[in-house]
Amino acid sequence: MVESPNREPVILVVEDDPHSRNFMESSLELSGFKVLCADSVESARELSGNVGLATISAVVSDYRLPRDSGTAFVRWVREQDGALASIIITGQGEKSIVEESIAAGVFHYLEKPVTHQQLREVVWSAVENTRLQRKYVADRKGLQALEHLGQSMNVVVPELLKDRLSVLYRPLHEVGGDFFITHEFGKGRFVVLMGDISGHDIRSGYVSTYFQGMFRGSLEGSARIANALDLFNRSLRQQALQESDHAESVSLSLSAIDFGPQDDYIQHWNFGFTPCQLVSREGRIRECPFGRFPLGWMEEISTMPVPIRVKGNNLLYIFTDGLLEFANTLNINYFSLLYRFLRSHNPWEGLQQAPTDDILAIRLNLIPDLPLTQSFEPILSEHYAGTEVDHVDQLQANWRRCITFALDDRLGDRLYDLLICIREGMLNALTHGCEGSSEKFAHLQICVNEDKDVLRIYIDDPGRGHAFNLEERLAKLSEQTGKHLGLGIIQHLSDEFRVENKGTSLVFDFEVNPVG
Amino acid sequence: MEQNGLIQHSGHLIEGHVDERKGRLLVEVKDDVTSSQVPELRRGLMQITQAAGFDTWKDLYLDMRNSRMIDSMGINWLFAETVRLKENKKRMVLRISSPAIYRVVQFAGLDKLVILKFRRRKQTR
Numbered sequence: 229m230v231e232s233p234n235r236e237p238v239i240l241v242v243e244d245d246p247h248s249r250n251f252m253e254s255s256l257e258l259s260g261f262k263v264l265c266a267d268s269v270e271s272a273r274e275l276s277g278n279v280g281l282a283t284i285s286a287v288v289s290d291y292r293l294p295r296d297s298g299t300a301f302v303r304w305v306r307e308q309d310g311a312l313a314s315i316i317i318t319g320q321g322e323k324s325i326v327e328e329s330i331a332a333g334v335f336h337y338l339e340k341p342v343t344h345q346q347l348r349e350v351v352w353s354a355v356e357n358t359r360l361q362r363k364y365v366a367d368r369k370g371l372q373a374l375e376h377l378g379q380s381m382n383v384v385v386p387e388l389l390k391d392r393l394s395v396l397y398r399p400l401h402e403v404g405g406d407f408f409i410t411h412e413f414g415k416g417r418f419v420v421l422m423g424d425i426s427g428h429d430i431r432s433g434y435v436s437t438y439f440q441g442m443f444r445g446s447l448e449g450s451a452r453i454a455n456a457l458d459l460f461n462r463s464l465r466q467q468a469l470q471e472s473d474h475a476e477s478v479s480l481s482l483s484a485i486d487f488g489p490q491d492d493y494i495q496h497w498n499f500g501f502t503p504c505q506l507v508s509r510e511g512r513i514r515e516c517p518f519g520r521f522p523l524g525w526m527e528e529i530s531t532m533p534v535p536i537r538v539k540g541n542n543l544l545y546i547f548t549d550g551l552l553e554f555a556n557t558l559n560i561n562y563f564s565l566l567y568r569f570l571r572s573h574n575p576w577e578g579l580q581q582a583p584t585d586d587i588l589a590i591r592l593n594l595i596p597d598l599p600l601t602q603s604f605e606p607i608l609s610e611h612y613a614g615t616e617v618d619h620v621d622q623l624q625a626n627w628r629r630c631i632t633f634a635l636d637d638r639l640g641d642r643l644y645d646l647l648i649c650i651r652e653g654m655l656n657a658l659t660h661g662c663e664g665s666s667e668k669f670a671h672l673q674i675c676v677n678e679d680k681d682v683l684r685i686y687i688d689d690p691g692r693g694h695a696f697n698l699e700e701r702l703a704k705l706s707e708q709t710g711k712h713l714g715l716g717i718i719q720h721l722s723d724e725f726r727v728e729n730k731g732t733s734l735v736f737d738f739e740v741n742p743v744g
Numbered sequence: 745m746e747q748n749g750l751i752q753h754s755g756h757l758i759e760g761h762v763d764e765r766k767g768r769l770l771v772e773v774k775d776d777v778t779s780s781q782v783p784e785l786r787r788g789l790m791q792i793t794q795a796a797g798f799d800t801w802k803d804l805y806l807d808m809r810n811s812r813m814i815d816s817m818g819i820n821w822l823f824a825e826t827v828r829l830k831e832n833k834k835r836m837v838l839r840i841s842s843p844a845i846y847r848v849v850q851f852a853g854l855d856k857l858v859i860l861k862f863r864r865r866k867q868t869r
Contacts, residue, residue, distance in 0.1 A: 647844075648813050651813075713816040
């Protein structure tokens with residue numbers, strides 16, 4: 229309720245002693261309040277019900293009342309309206325009553341005898357407190373309504389894309405700076421756009437809403453994406469010029485894709501976003517190139533899209549840096565987080581740590597009619613320098629954490645078989661392929677195919693490989709303590725094992741238990 | 745040489761004592777048998793066998809029931825130890841509970857060189 233500033237604040241006085249009640253009524257009226265009086269808790273409740281607690285600005289109650297105590301009434305008031313301040317009047321030195329009153333949630337207490345001056349000051353203070361608390365409650369309700377609106381706006385996926393596009397969205401505050409827009413041009417052609425306004429505060433949320441409106445309007449008006457991007461950049465530059473020296477200017481990181489059902493290439497624009505990730509039909513993960521600067525940084529921008537080849541690829545992931553930060557906080561790979569969260573109805577439940585930024589991520593199935601479960605979905609993709617060979621135990625602990633986070637206990641005891649194989653493969657890649665050098669990197673990828681119940685591991689190193697046929701050698705591995713025992717162990721423990729690219733790529737599969 | 749029955753040596757990944765009545769050198773491994781641990785395990789077992797001497801025991805019982813994993817470096821170490829024991833006319837009895845270790849030991853053929861005692865136990869670490 230919004231109170232009229234011109235109206236006298238209403239004070240409810242609860243006092244059974246007529247002399248005290250008359251004194252408080254007169255004193256408060258003299259101080260500019262409108263006073264309602266009750267001589268018991270029952271009559272005070274009845275009176276509150278008649279006038280409505282929302283019309284009352286403070287309650288003054290004696291502690292000692294017939295039948296119920298003053299604190300019992302204060303408890304009831306707080307249950308009905310947590311913002312309404314109450315004052316308890318006690319006898320002198322009644323310490324236990326003071327403690328009881330504080331526990332009941334009173335705003336203040338006064339010891340008898342109460343003076344006119346004391347009463348006026350404390351009641352004015354209580355009235356102001358009620359006003360501020362009610363304003364706070366109203367503001368929170370407004371922000372929560374905005375949060376619901378933002379949550380629903382940012383996960384709306386057009387019907388035709390519902391089987392192909394999954395969205396993970398969580399704003400840091402009620403109003404987030406990240407946003408997600410889809411637009412259908414007809415005939416199965418879509419634009420998907422993700423934005424990330426700099427900053428984490430409500431101002432970012434406001435600017436985000438502004439740009440969402442601009443972009444939706446531009447697309448509805450059949451504007452080309454390139455034109456809309458140019459318009460965004462100019463708007464941000466103008467805003468930056470108008471800002472005072474102390475104000476931080478706003479920038480917009482943005483990743484947009486434009487694609488049709490028969491297109492061989494997706495058109496992609498990336499301004500300051502984390503590079504998107506492509507997953508091939510076989511489960512290989514490839515990072516797309518880094519984008520340009522965020523919008524608002526440069527006077528002139530190139531709005532030419534970068535083509536992404538569809539053929540051979542099944543999945544495309546785009547996400548804000550909030551996802552990477554949160555994965556770092558949890559000490560896991562961001563794909564483990566995405567794999568689990570995109571499957572969960574309430575992914576945030578039970579987590580010990582909270583994100584420190586807005587999180588927005590999408591997964592797009594590039595093959596329109598292919599069920600997601602038939603694709604390999606990544607749960608880890610990491611590059612390690614050759615020098616990491618010295619920290620293989622820490623790496624192994626990280627692999628275990630990521631696999632367990634994504635798959636729970638679906639590997640059972642075979643988790644250790646898997647860890648041995650990854651360890652052997654990575655030691656081989658870091659020692660031989662990377663030669664222990666800080667300049668050379670090996671790439672570990674782990675992905676899962678739910679239809680086949682298969683976990684696939686790729687280990688790629690930058691070495692030259694070998695001229696001999698490793699598979700033949702492994703088949704004839706009679707001297708078990710020989711040079712290739714590690715690879716022999718992988719072959720023995722995994723369900724499928726092959727080497728590619730002259731041995732610079734190891735590929736092995738493990739069976740995982742079906743979900744549920 | 746011995747304190748509370750334990751043979752003193754550097755490191756904490758391995759500890760051992762002699763059961764003279766049964767003629768066994770009992771050695772317990774505390775962690776996984778992988779490349780990072782092998783140098784300390786090798787040094788520790790060497791010190792334990794040297795300290796125990798070769799007169800009071802016949803079989804080395806290597807208890808790896810705390811280990812979840814073994815890698816190729818670990819297997820190489822065990823091979824080397826079986827050879828060393830054989831030269832001293834001793835045998836190795838390997839106690840394991842991890843199916844992952846069992847599979848690797850079998851694959852490597854180590855089960856033909858040692859007496860393998862495998863009782864499956866759910867891995868809790």
